[in-house]
Amino acid sequence: MAGRKRDLWLAPMCLLDMDDAKQTDLKHRFLRGGLPPFFLPEKHPERDFQEWMDAYWAKDIQELFRLERRDSFQRFTELVMAQSGGIFDATRFAPPLRGKPANHHKLPPRS
Numbered sequence: 001m002a003g004r005k006r007d008l009w010l011a012p013m014c015l016l017d018m019d020d021a022k023q024t025d026l027k028h029r030f031l032r033g034g035l036p037p038f039f040l041p042e043k044h045p046e047r048d049f050q051e052w053m054d055a056y057w058a059k060d061i062q063e064l065f066r067l068e069r070r071d072s073f074q075r076f077t078e079l080v081m082a083q084s085g086g087i088f089d090a091t092r093f094a095p096p097l098r099g100k101p102a103n104h105h106k107l108p109p110r111s
Contacts, residue, residue: 013039053077 012034018024021040032039038048057070067073079093 038045053074
């Protein structure tokens with residue numbers, strides 16, 4: 001992410017902004033978030049979210065990690081985002097481990 005990461009303060013829409021936009025439904029606000037490009041359209045901006053996920057995969061994840069299955073990563077990310085605001089429990093997303101994994105290595109004892 002070298003050179004592309006910047007700190008930018010984007011204040012989400014507050015209740016007064018929602019009044020100005022003539023959209024005061026909090027459920028709509030929580031579903032879409034508080035940034036105007038996602039909040040204001042009448043139709044759910046699915047394509048914009050997909051473009052964001054594609055760029056996140058291409059520019060951030062693939063450059064930092066060796067992941068080959070984009071669809072699995074995207075589905076996992078969607079599951080994590082669906083639980084946003086709750087306590088994340090990774091065991092719900094993984095099958096039980098049987099035996100030792102193929103890449104299991106014993107660590108040397110601490111001295």
